[in-house]
Amino acid sequence: MIKKTHAFLFLFMLPLLQSCTFSQTFNKAKLDSFFVALNTHDQSMGSITISVNGVLVYQNAIGYTQINKGLKTLSTIKTEYRIGSISKMFTGTMVLQLIDEGKLDLETPLATFFPQLPNAGKITIAEMLDHRSGLHNFTSDSLFIRYMTTPKSEAEMIAIFAKQKPDFEPDEKFEYCNTNFVLLGYIIEKLTGKTYAQELKKRITSKIGLADTYYGAKINPSKNEAYSYKYAGQWMPIPETDMSIPGGAGAIVSTSTDLVKFIYALFAGKLISQKSLELMKTMNGQYGMAMYTMLFSDKKGYGHGGDIDGFHSELFYLPQEKLAIAYTCNGMRIPIHNIMVDAIRIYFNKPYTIPEFK
Numbered sequence: 001m002i003k004k005t006h007a008f009l010f011l012f013m014l015p016l017l018q019s020c021t022f023s024q025t026f027n028k029a030k031l032d033s034f035f036v037a038l039n040t041h042d043q044s045m046g047s048i049t050i051s052v053n054g055v056l057v058y059q060n061a062i063g064y065t066q067i068n069k070g071l072k073t074l075s076t077i078k079t080e081y082r083i084g085s086i087s088k089m090f091t092g093t094m095v096l097q098l099i100d101e102g103k104l105d106l107e108t109p110l111a112t113f114f115p116q117l118p119n120a121g122k123i124t125i126a127e128m129l130d131h132r133s134g135l136h137n138f139t140s141d142s143l144f145i146r147y148m149t150t151p152k153s154e155a156e157m158i159a160i161f162a163k164q165k166p167d168f169e170p171d172e173k174f175e176y177c178n179t180n181f182v183l184l185g186y187i188i189e190k191l192t193g194k195t196y197a198q199e200l201k202k203r204i205t206s207k208i209g210l211a212d213t214y215y216g217a218k219i220n221p222s223k224n225e226a227y228s229y230k231y232a233g234q235w236m237p238i239p240e241t242d243m244s245i246p247g248g249a250g251a252i253v254s255t256s257t258d259l260v261k262f263i264y265a266l267f268a269g270k271l272i273s274q275k276s277l278e279l280m281k282t283m284n285g286q287y288g289m290a291m292y293t294m295l296f297s298d299k300k301g302y303g304h305g306g307d308i309d310g311f312h313s314e315l316f317y318l319p320q321e322k323l324a325i326a327y328t329c330n331g332m333r334i335p336i337h338n339i340m341v342d343a344i345r346i347y348f349n350k351p352y353t354i355p356e357f358k
Contacts, residue, residue, distance in 0.1 A: 026347045028058065034346060034354050035060050038339070041357035042231060046312075046329025047077055048343060049256035053322050054264050058347070059257065063331060065226035067235050073221065077257060080212050080225045081328040083313045084250045084306025086259065088181045091248035092129055092290020093266060094188050094203050096276035099125075103191050106279075113187050116162050122170045125187075128180040129279075129289035136164035137177040151244045154186055174285035178249040181290075185248020196248060205258075208265040213254040216243040225253060226330040228310035235331055238310035250308050259326035263303060263317045294337075296344045301325075305336070312336040323347075 038044045045063020049056060059077045066073040098104040104125060110133070111120035123133045138144060138160060152160075161179055168175070185196045192199050197215035205213045212224075219225050219240055229235035243251040254262075265271055272280075280291045281302055294301045294316055303316035314336050315326040327340055345352045 026058075026349060030352075030354070031058060031343065031346045032060065034342060035062050037354050037357060038062060042235070043333050043357055044329050044336075044339060045075060045226075045229070045235070045331035046081070046327055047075060047079055047256045048327045048339075049077070049260045049325070050343070050347060051260045051264060051324045054261075054268070056257070056260075063329075064235070065224070065330065066221050067227075067229065067237075075226065075330075076224075078212065078224050078255060079328075080223065080253050080255055081313065081330055082216055082219075082228070082250075082306075082308050082311040083252050083254050083259070083315075083328060084246075084308035084311060085178075085181075086254070086304045086306040086313050086315050087246070087248065087250045087252040088290050089266075089304050089315070090200060090204060090252055090262070091181050091184050091188070092280060093271050094199055095125065095129065095184050096272045096279065096289070097203055098188065098191055100273045100276055104187075110183065113190055114158060114161075114183065116158065117183075118162070118164070118166045119170055124170070125184075126289070127170050128184055130284045131174055131176050131180055131287050132171050132284065133177065133180050134166040134168040134170050134172060134175075135161070135177055135179045135183075136167050137175070137179055138164065138182070139178045148241045148245060149239055151242050153244070154189075157182060157245065157247075158186075174287055176287070178246065181249035182245075182247045188248065196251075200252070204262070204271060208261060208270055210254070210258040210261060213252065213258045213262070216251050216253040218243075226311075229331040230310050231331065231333050241309050246308065250306065254328070256326040256328045259313075259315045259328065260324035263315055263326075264324045267302075267317050267319065296341055297348075297350065299344070299348075314340050316340070 039062035047061040050058040061075040061077050063075050064072045065075050065079050106126040108125045109121055110123040114120055127133045188199055189196055219227055228238045230238055280289045282288055291302055291304055299318050301316035301318045306313040311330055312332045313328040317324045
């Protein structure tokens with residue numbers, strides 16, 4: 001969503017790694033060693049989960065959830081992270097559920113809910129899901145950093161959006177825009193009469209048993225929530241965006257385990273109709289409806305990435321292999337996608353040499 005001790009012996013690294021596996025069809029030791037290397041050289045802090053056919057086959061956690069002077073709390077596979085724009089997949093799923101229920105239509109104009117917004121009469125729900133609305137991306141605005149840590153109501157956010165000129169005419173092109181999904185989150189609330197958090201629980205998390213996924217608030221380490229950090233010779237804390245602001249575009253907290261359960265349930269038809277799933281999978285330019293594609297060597301995956309306040313995450317499902325993979329992290333020095341690609345390469349026993357990170 002929003003842009004954006006070095007040398008331990010292996011013996012002392014073991015407590016930092018929480019891993020388990022239910023399959024011996026891949027080189028688990030090599031995958032473990034890859035995460036040991038990331039951790040030893042302060043390249044990342046986070047949690048990874050891989051599942052095949054809905055069964056967990058690999059989990060691992062590295063680094064810390066909290067670094068406060070002498071206090072360091074180790075990450076585990078139960079650590080909860082802000083997942084940024086992966087929230088858009090949850091929002092898109094709920095919007096398509098409402099369409100499946102006949103309570104909304106892809107061609108419904110934005111003006112039905114927010115007539116005061118620019119081009120509202122011409123922008124459709126479909127164009128918002130596809131990032132083709134032309135609305136200005138509010139997180140790209142220079143003013144955003146001034147209010148990002150301050151609570152905002154729906155009315156206040158709509159007032160901000162109403163002042164921003166469109167970047168292009170509806171459906172003219174694709175351009176990623178967080179404004180689209182904040183508005184879609186508000187539309188879910190208007191159609192249901194419930195808060196986004198309540199609908200998330202009712203429509204997704206309770207439905208498929210995601211115990212560690214919810215609408216975020218101020219970070220609370222007593223709930224296994226991680227703080228986020230940037231590296232400047234050591235891990236330094238990053239300020240928190242107030243979660244009233246990103247809403248349906250990026251306010252969800254989750255674990256890598258819950259994320260793979262979610263995407264597997266989505267592709268298994270447990271959340272939306274097959275017709276709606278095909279809409280999500282159909283790329284209109286660079287993006288489908290709340291989802292995009294990514295190639296992992298010769299394998300095609302569907303999913304989403306997320307960035308907010310130094311948290312980074314990626315979630316993808318490879319239909320041909322029936323493999324779901326998620327990595328959630330709270331500190332990153334190398335691109336998260338590199339970690340995902342390398343983990344998949346190791347999982348499928350492709351030639352790979354673990355970097356020395358000199």
